[in-house]
Amino acid sequence: MEAEKLNELLRQMTLEEKVDQLLQLAADFYSEKAEAKTGPMADLAISDTTVNQAGTTLGVSGAKEAIRVQTNYMKKNRLGIPTLLMADIIHGFRTIFPIPLALGSSWSLAAAERMASVSAKEAAVSGLHVTFSPMVDLVRDPRWGRVMESTGEDAFLNARFAEAFVKGYQGTDLANDFFRVAACVKHFAAYGAAIAGRDYNTVNMSERQLRDQYLPGYKAALEAGAKLVMTSFNTVDGIPATGNEWLSKQVLRNEFGFDGVVISDWGAVKEMIPHGVAANEKEAAQLAMNATVDIEMMTTCYSHYLAELIAEGKIKEAQLDEAVLRILTLKNELGLFEHPFRGANEELEAQHVLSKEHRQAAREVAQQSIVLLKNEQEVLPLKPELTIGIVGPAASSQDILGAWSWQGRQAEATSLTVGARHYSKQLHIAKEPCDYFQPSEVALEEATHIARSVDVVILALGEAEWMSGEAASRSDIRLPEGQLQLFDAIRSVAKKLVVTLYNGRPLDLEAIQAADAIVEAWFPGTEGGQALADILWGAVNPSARLSMSFPTTVGQVPIYYNVENTGRPYESNPDEKYVSKYLDTSNYARYPFGYGLSYGTVRYQKLQLSSTELSAGQSLRASIDVVNESTYERTETVQLYLRDVVAMVARPIKELKGFKQIQLQAHETKTVSFEVTEALLRYVHPNQQWGSDPGEFELWIGPNSATGVNTTFQLV
Structure with a gap:
């Protein structure tokens, strides 16, 4: 539909119709079951017309x-205006991919785009038009439950993933590609900085930090x-x-x-009342x-009071018109006026949703x-001739999808065993499953018996799905006490112990450092x-690298790699008392941003700059040799860091x-280069x-x- 036709449609709308365009209601309001909507309608005090x-x-x-x-x-x-169908498709529709924090740890923009593309296809053939993703909130506090939806603690990396997600969801021709959906970036803004890592909490920072x-x-x-932006609760x-x-x-x-x-976000308009900045819905x-x-x-402040505000001159009708036109434009950009059912297709749904390919x-x-x-x-890696025991609460668990797997089904998930x-x-x-919080005596006895009799024990630990996600903040990010007791029991009898973790946040892993391997x-x-x-x-060969630091202890939180220096930096004199440090633990993360191991080792050598001076409008090239010293093929994520002294x-x-992922064959050396500009x-x-x-x-x-290997240059 042409822009002029959209404007003509807007001119035909009554004030009430325009106001109602600004309301989003949940699916229950359109249920075939009368009782599903009568209660919610009464709660919101709205009519069938609305x-x-x-x-x-x-x-x-x-x-x-x-x-x-x-x-x-x-x-x-x-006027025959179609509705717009939206949903939270965060890391998969029915085929569930790793949580976004895990995707961030892939450092693979292609992987993120692939997830978004598959998710969009499944959602689109199932009738949806918009996903409330990507969440690009920068997060430095793992106590926050919604850290699982973020790609981590770094602004540069988050921005690159944000681009990849949008590209995967929307493609290049949203109006005609009915395997795509519109992306809604959230939560605007700074929701990831909620004080004390507590969901819905206040954010307090300088404007410069916010912008930077x-x-x-x-x-x-x-x-x-x-195409869309969602406001944040904070x-x-x-x-x-x-x-x-x-x-x-x-x-x-x-x-x-x-x-x-x-x-x-859900109910956020009305929540300005308890925030204390609005006395009432009006x-x-x-x-x-x-x-x-x-x-x-899902609140009705607009529905109940916008017309009244316009009549009183407190809101201009032109403001309402602008909002309605933006909504109509989005519907038009999705092709809904010509194709109101867009990609919804039961045959394609059966073909693509949870397909073998996906x-x-x-x-x-x-x-x-x-x-x-x-x-x-x-x-x-484990050798085929070894006897292996698999125990722990996550050993045979299919509770591995994460809290935002709306359409995902645990019964369809593949367990470790x-x-x-x-x-x-x-x-x-x-055979006897261990509870996430306290293994039974029978389960503990069976687990220790297996541990004694095998060459290697895989102890599968972690969080249950409900322990992270929205409204799932935790003050103690250690594994539950029962799991730590299980770990101690298995460690005391196992010849070799490998711990695997399913979880939605960085954890305090101090208590399990005696494990031979942690995955x-x-x-x-x-x-x-x-x-x-x-x-x-x-x-x-594992290739992932952390996109968020793991603390040595929760008492260090928030902990992140790109901290500002202090006037009394610890590094200047570690033995001095009056420097910035803890008395009872390290200053540093247990596992820092960008960290991760692969099978085999690499060496970084021969860092060279094309020039030691850089001026505006020019660039310099930084190059380094990356040497695979092992017989393993591997993916290496080469990372570039800078500091303004x-x-x-x-x-x-x-x-x-900057970062680049390269493939290294056994004993191969590759030279990796980065262009450094004034920007x-x-x-x-x-x-x-x-x-x-x-x-x-x-x-x-x-x-x-x-x-890393370091050098210096001058900006002139």
Whole structure:
């Protein structure tokens, strides 16, 4: 539909119809079961007319249902405007991929794009038009439950993944490619910095920090073409993001140039009342509208009070028109006026959803996301002649999808024990499952008996799905006490002990450091158990590198690699008392950002710069040789870090500014080069503008944020 026709459609709409376009209701309101919607309708105090005219719908599932809902909706809509079907498709629709934090640890943008593309196809043929993804919140506190939805602690890496997710979801021709869905970047802004890692909590930071570290991910997603933005639950500078005019109007609309749809998170408009910035729903509606929030999700402040606010002159009808036009434009960009059912197709749904091809993709992406944290005396990979015991609460568990696997089914997930059977005929698997919190005496006795009788024990530990995700913040990020007791019992009798972990956050692993090997599998998705077995038995050489630091102890949190130096840095004199340090633990992460092991070793050598001086408009090339010293083929993630030694404000001691994944054959050497430009050296100055400072810069290239070969150059 041409733009003029959209404007004509807008002119035909009544005030009530326009207001209702701004309302999003959950799927229950369109259920065939009357009782499913009568209660919610009464709770929201809305009529059938409002339901029939609400502009967007949340959580419809399946092609048949999507077609039914759309058919009935358009019959009742006076102007034949289709509804827009949205849902949380975070890391897979029915075929579940690793959680985003695991995808971040793959450092593979191709893997992220592949996940998003498969997810989009399954969602689209099932009738959906929009996914509430990617979440690009930068997170430095693993206590926060929603860290599992993030790609980690680094602004540069998050931005690259944001671009990859959007590209995978939307493709290049959203209007005509019905295997794609529109992406909604969230949560705008800085939700990952919730104080104390507690969900829905306050965020407090300087504007300069917000712009320098937290906004780049959202901006990258928008520059990649994301069609929607979701507001966050938190405050920004004391004002809830959903009613923050500076944030949404000045930064998002004016500075970033975003003219697409802004949607509130669930209930966030009305939540401005308990935040204490609105006395009632009417004031909340006024704040949200002035902040250019176009869609109110699952509260009815707009529905009840927007017309009244317009009549009183507190809101201009032109503001409403702009919001409605943005929603109509999005529907048009998705091709819904010509194809209201868009990709919904029961035959294609049966063909593509959870297909063999998609399960294989999930397996391969999971392989790329599993991090080898420890491997003493090369206990891994496991040799086929060894007898192997598999015990622990996660041994045969199919609870490996993660908290945001909306359509995923645990019964369809491949467990570790099922995966292991493809590699070993000498398996001893516990029959009595261990509880995640306290193994029974029978389970403990069986597990220790198996441990005594085998060459290697695989002890499968971790979190249950509900222990991370939204509303799942934890103050203690150690493994549950019962699992630590199980670990001690097995460690005391096992010849060799390999610990595998399913979890949704970095953990405090101090209590299990006596293990010979530790493998971080995260929540790896539908094919996760098979992928983990592929890693353990060496069919795949682990290549993942952490996108978020693991603390030595929870008392260090928040801990992240790119900290600013202090006036009394510990490194200057470790034996001095009056330096920045703890009395009772290390300053450093147990496993730092960028860290991960592979089978075999590599050496970084011969770092060279094409010039020791760099000027604006020019570039210099930094090159290094990466040597595979083993007989294993491997994927190596070569990481570039920079430091501005003297700047206008205190800068991080090290910042990721580039990375490349290379394939190395046995004993192969490759030269890897990075182009360094003046633009890479910019940061947000005290005047809130991006710029660089002349002077000395340090440069490292290496395998992680704590190790590398370094040199210096000058920006002139």
